[in-house]
Amino acid sequence: MAVRDFVGETAAMDGTILVTGAGIDMSLLESLREHGLRIPDRPIQPLTEEELIRGLRGAVAYVHGGEERATAGVLASARETLKVVAFLGVGYENFVDVAAADGLGIVVTSTPGAATDSVTELTIGQIINANRHIGQFLGDRYPGWRSPEELPHELRSRRVGIVGLGANGTRIAEVLRAFHTDVAYFSRTRKPDVEERLGLSYLPLPELAGRSDILVVMVPCTAETRFMIDVDVLKRLRPGAVLINTARPAVVDPHALHEAMSAERVGMAVFDGFYDRNSEIAAKLLSDFGDRLLVTGHIASHTREAMDRMVSQAVGSIKNVLSTGADEYAVGKHGGIS
Amino acid sequence: MAVRDFVGETAAMDGTILVTGAGIDMSLLESLREHGLRIPDRPIQPLTEEELIRGLRGAVAYVHGGEERATAGVLASARETLKVVAFLGVGYENFVDVAAADGLGIVVTSTPGAATDSVTELTIGQIINANRHIGQFLGDRYPGWRSPEELPHELRSRRVGIVGLGANGTRIAEVLRAFHTDVAYFSRTRKPDVEERLGLSYLPLPELAGRSDILVVMVPCTAETRFMIDVDVLKRLRPGAVLINTARPAVVDPHALHEAMSAERVGMAVFDGFYDRNSEIAAKLLSDFGDRLLVTGHIASHTREAMDRMVSQAVGSIKNVLSTGADEYAVGKHGGIS
Numbered sequence: 001m002a003v004r005d006f007v008g009e010t011a012a013m014d015g016t017i018l019v020t021g022a023g024i025d026m027s028l029l030e031s032l033r034e035h036g037l038r039i040p041d042r043p044i045q046p047l048t049e050e051e052l053i054r055g056l057r058g059a060v061a062y063v064h065g066g067e068e069r070a071t072a073g074v075l076a077s078a079r080e081t082l083k084v085v086a087f088l089g090v091g092y093e094n095f096v097d098v099a100a101a102d103g104l105g106i107v108v109t110s111t112p113g114a115a116t117d118s119v120t121e122l123t124i125g126q127i128i129n130a131n132r133h134i135g136q137f138l139g140d141r142y143p144g145w146r147s148p149e150e151l152p153h154e155l156r157s158r159r160v161g162i163v164g165l166g167a168n169g170t171r172i173a174e175v176l177r178a179f180h181t182d183v184a185y186f187s188r189t190r191k192p193d194v195e196e197r198l199g200l201s202y203l204p205l206p207e208l209a210g211r212s213d214i215l216v217v218m219v220p221c222t223a224e225t226r227f228m229i230d231v232d233v234l235k236r237l238r239p240g241a242v243l244i245n246t247a248r249p250a251v252v253d254p255h256a257l258h259e260a261m262s263a264e265r266v267g268m269a270v271f272d273g274f275y276d277r278n279s280e281i282a283a284k285l286l287s288d289f290g291d292r293l294l295v296t297g298h299i300a301s302h303t304r305e306a307m308d309r310m311v312s313q314a315v316g317s318i319k320n321v322l323s324t325g326a327d328e329y330a331v332g333k334h335g336g337i338s
Numbered sequence: 339m340a341v342r343d344f345v346g347e348t349a350a351m352d353g354t355i356l357v358t359g360a361g362i363d364m365s366l367l368e369s370l371r372e373h374g375l376r377i378p379d380r381p382i383q384p385l386t387e388e389e390l391i392r393g394l395r396g397a398v399a400y401v402h403g404g405e406e407r408a409t410a411g412v413l414a415s416a417r418e419t420l421k422v423v424a425f426l427g428v429g430y431e432n433f434v435d436v437a438a439a440d441g442l443g444i445v446v447t448s449t450p451g452a453a454t455d456s457v458t459e460l461t462i463g464q465i466i467n468a469n470r471h472i473g474q475f476l477g478d479r480y481p482g483w484r485s486p487e488e489l490p491h492e493l494r495s496r497r498v499g500i501v502g503l504g505a506n507g508t509r510i511a512e513v514l515r516a517f518h519t520d521v522a523y524f525s526r527t528r529k530p531d532v533e534e535r536l537g538l539s540y541l542p543l544p545e546l547a548g549r550s551d552i553l554v555v556m557v558p559c560t561a562e563t564r565f566m567i568d569v570d571v572l573k574r575l576r577p578g579a580v581l582i583n584t585a586r587p588a589v590v591d592p593h594a595l596h597e598a599m600s601a602e603r604v605g606m607a608v609f610d611g612f613y614d615r616n617s618e619i620a621a622k623l624l625s626d627f628g629d630r631l632l633v634t635g636h637i638a639s640h641t642r643e644a645m646d647r648m649v650s651q652a653v654g655s656i657k658n659v660l661s662t663g664a665d666e667y668a669v670g671k672h673g674g675i676s
Contacts (some may be wrong), residue, residue, distance in 0.1 A: 023483030045482065067480045111492045117494045121517065125466030128459055132641070134467070135476075136636065140612035141635045144383065145361030151642040156455045178516030179459065274478035294473065298480045303470070304489040 015081050018055045019043040020066025021088060023302060028311045029063070035322050037061065047228040061318045063311070064088060064095060067298065072100035075119035079104045081201060086314035088099045089301055091147075091248050093221050098332035109317035109329040113167050113299030114309040120171040120301045122272065123246045127176075127214060130242045130268040130294055131155055153213075156180050159238075161212035161227070163205065164219035164247070165191050172216060173198050184208055209236040214244060221248035229253060234260035240267035246300050249274055254281040261289045355656075359403025359426060361640060366649045367401070371434050373660050375399065400574045400620045401649070402426060405636065410438035416420040417442045422659040424652035425669075427453060427639055429586050431559050436670035438441050447655035447667040452647040453639030455521035458509040460610065460638045461584045465514075465552060468580045468606040469493055491551070494518050497576075498532060501543065501567070502557035502585070503529050510554060513537050522546055533597060546642045547574040559586035562648035568592060572598035581624055584638050587612055592619040598628045611636035 016038045016284070017029065024043045037060060046052040055080040056062060064070060065088035075097060080226060085096055086213050091112050092098065101108045129135060130271045137143055145151055158253045160176055162169045165187040177198050184201045186208045195202060205228075209215060214296045215237060219225045229243070229252040237243075243266050245252050254275050260266040274295050275282035285292065301310070313329065320327040326334060354376045355367065361666045362381045370377060375398060380489065384390040384406045394400060394416040402408060403426035413420070413435060423434055423446045430436065430448050439561045467473060470490045475481055483489055500515055503525040514521050516637045517537050522539045524672040533540060543566075547553060553575060555564045575581075577627070581604050583590050592613050597603040612633050613620035624631065639648070658665040664672060 006401065023486050023489045025486040044465065045480075061381075102478075103512055117518070118492050121493045122470060122472070125463055125470060125472055126464030129467065129472070132460060132463060133461055135473075137634045137637050138473075138632065139363075140609075140615060140633050142383075142611075143360060143635055143637055145640070148361050148363040148642060148645065151361045151645060154456050154641040154643040155459045157641075157643050174514070175516045178513045179462075180455070196530060216535075223507060271478075277478060295478050296475045297477060297481055299470075299475050299481055302481065302483070302485060302489055303492040305492040305495050307486065307489060323518055326484070 004178065007203045015060030016040065016058050016145060017061045018059040019065065020046060020052075020055070020065040020068060021063075023304075023307050024063070024065055024311055025221075025308060026089075028308060029315055032061070032318060034314060035319060044105050047239040049074060056082060060084075060322070062087065064092075065307075065310075067095075068296060069094070070096045070101075071324075072097045075100050075104055075106060080250065082106050084109065084318050084327075086317050087111070088307070088310040088314055091220055092331065094248060094250070097181075104162060107325070107330050108326050108332055108333045109314065109321065110331055111310040111313040111317075111329065114313050115306040116171050118303040118306035119168045119300040120175060121247060121303075122296070123168075123172050123218075124175050124242060126246065126270045126272075126296075127216070127244055127292055128155060129243070129268050130244065131158060131214060132283045133268075135294070158213040159184070159211050160214045160216060161185065161203070162207040162216045163187075163208070164217065165194060165200075166218065166220075167215070169218040170194055170198075172218060173200055184211065203292075205233060206236055211234045211238070213238050214242045216244040216246075217251050218247050218305060219251055221250050226250050227253035227256075228282075229256070231256040231259060234265060236266055240264060242267060243269040245270060246272040254279075256338070258285055258288070261285070262290060268292050268294065270294045272296045272300045353398030354396050355379065355399045355401060355493075356385060356397040357401040357403065358390075358393070358406060359401075361435055361642075361645050362401070362403055362426075362649055363646060366646060367653055370399070370653060370656060378660065387412060394420060398422075398660070399424065401652050401656075402430075403648070405433075405549035407432070408434045408439075410435045412436050413442055413444060417444070420444050420596065421510050422447065422656050422665075425449070426645070426648040426652055431585060434536050440671040445659045445663070445665065445672045446669050447654075447659065448654065448669055449651040450649040450666065452651050453641075453644040454505045454509050456641040456644035457506045457584060457638040458513060459641075460634070461506075461510050461554065461556075461582060461610065462513050464584065464608045464610075464632055464634075465498075465549070465554070465580070465582055466493060467558040468582065468608050469552060470497060471606075473632070496551040497522070498552045498554060499541070499546040500522065500538075500554045500556060501525075502555065503532060503538075504556065504558075507556040508532055508536075508552070510556060511538055522549060523595060543571060544574055547571045550575070550579060551576050552580045554582040554584075555589050556585050557589055559588050564588050565594075566619065567594070569594040569597060569668075571661050572603060576601055577603060580605060583608060584610040592617075592623060596623055596626070599623070599630060606630050608632045610634045610638045 162185040186205045317327040500523040524543045655665040
């Protein structure tokens with residue numbers, strides 16, 4: 001194969017690519033054949049660690065688009081051939097053990113920015129669903145409000161707090177401002193340019209919670225952010241507040257949430273992806289407050305356009321890593337090179 | 339009562355006000371006592387013409403916030419006392435026989451602008467619900483898309499057509515532009531200033547339908563607009579299009595809609611309020627396409643804030659009509675005086 005002349009040595013392995021997840025257009029991976037890689041017919045959805053280890057046998061590259069966990073053990077089993085794990089999305093922390101990959105010389109990449117519009121749209125939609133209780137009023141019956149207090153509020157009149165002003169948080173703020181909603185934010189680093197452009201105010205997290213009718217959590221889940229929305233934050237919310245977590249579930253402490261929903265401090269909570277469904281607290285939240293929880297199955301970035309952008313970006317990253325050992329979207333110890 | 343000195347002679351009747359609907363804060367009507375009117379404790383929801391006629395007995399003013407029809411017969415029965423019908427909202431055409439009221443010397447007023455934000459929020463929420471199929475993905479299961487074709491599309495990639503660029507249509511366009519969505523419109527009168535400000539293009543209705551993945555209907559229902567969304571319009575839509583009708587149902591021809599949904603020309607349809615539930619075609623639409631219809635019970639303007647603004651505006655109009663016989667929000671032959 002003449003093309004091997006200009007690709008890196010790793011491509012000479014004639015290895016495979018493991019692709020996981022759903023809704024992936026496999027034709028977008030075709031160009032990887034030039035790197036001597038065999039492309040599977042379709043993605044798989046490995047349900048157990050054993051299935052994942054089997055799927056990775058002989059794989060040079062791994063496109064992670066599913067819900068499986070690439071643990072240290074999984075990655076170690078693939079160390080002989082695996083060079084790159086291209087995660088579809090940005091919230092890789094719970095799905096790929098990047099420290100283990102770093103130790104094994106496996107590069108992990110992500111796809112920042114590719115799903116920003118899709119995540120923003122789902123988040124805004126769910127803010128309106130929760131704030132206006134739309135699900136409750138599906139059906140053609142005229143609602144028999146007994147008192148004006150039962151009426152939902154206009155989003156325009158609500159005070160929204162955004163936790164995390166990355167690409168997603170910023171776009172969400174931008175759309176909320178088009179609704180003329182009052183928006184404030186907390187972020188690890190202040191963004192004076194965004195504050196000025198969108199008319200946002202910055203507040204420390206406790207103060208932000210204290211003014212919020214609607215709190216939108218949009219931070220990656222790391223050791224630092226795990227359970228950052230805790231009892232102290234939730235108890236400050238305005239009574240009956242709406243909590244929107246379309247980031248990873250574990251940013252919110254589930255026990256604290258149960259307490260806040262029991263006290264009706266949190267009126268409605270939105271999740272995209274939920275806590276481990278075998279855990280006691282997940283079951284308890286769903287059984288005690290099922291009608292006040294709007295949960296979707298991690299679909300925020302699942303649109304045709306976002307998936308295609310993520311897969312194309314992942315293919316570019318895989319080529320870069322196989323050719324040069326590096327990529328601008330690498331994370332962990334390989335990150336920050338561009 | 340000294341206050342009578344400066345109010346019109348009609349106030350001397352010691353009449354009542356009939357208030358209908360749900361969620362109305364009656365304290366907002368208190369100031370009408372100064373006009374010699376008795377305020378009921380709560381709104382009623384008259385279900386039959388007889389109930390409405392009974393409710394209007396002795397009424398000088400009528401705040402219409404429900405789903406009942408003030409027909410020619412109803413208005414004639416109240417002609418001895420009734421001076422003003424203050425409709426809460428703008429879509430009065432199906433609820434108040436304005437021509438009959440005109441003939442009887444009863445002034446009808448509406449509340450333009452009071453619910454624009456509430457209507458916009460519900461409409462945008464339902465656009466996202468329909469376009470992303472959110473209802474279908476409630477629950478914590480990761481979706482097992484079999485093919486990329488099954489994935490929903492980003493709103494940003496959709497071409498939206500808005501039929502009717504009044505206050506509501508304009509606000510909806512404004513928010514859609516914040517999503518970076520491509521928006522065009524049709525309106526009886528072109529709005530070059532709005533086109534320029536929001537980057538909209540104007541198209542005649544057939545051409546607008548021909549380019550639309552999502553068609554948003556936002557016109558009042560009049561003799562002119564009844565069934566304006568007909569077979570000819572619907573057959574031009576892009577396959578699987580989303581039809582959003584948060585205006586009055588009868589703007590869309592239900593038989594044409596059934597045909598377009600059978601042919602999957604229309605993939606999803608959204609209504610706020612539905613066709614007469616006793617009609618054969620309404621039942622047929624719901625039974626044949628229940629999972630592709632998102633119907634709410636005329637709640638678009640039902641927020642605390644919009645209701646309060648509508649009621650306050652109606653109270654102002656009632657005072658004006660009782661004092662001067664006229665009001666800037668009068669419709670029909672009394673309209674257009676301001």
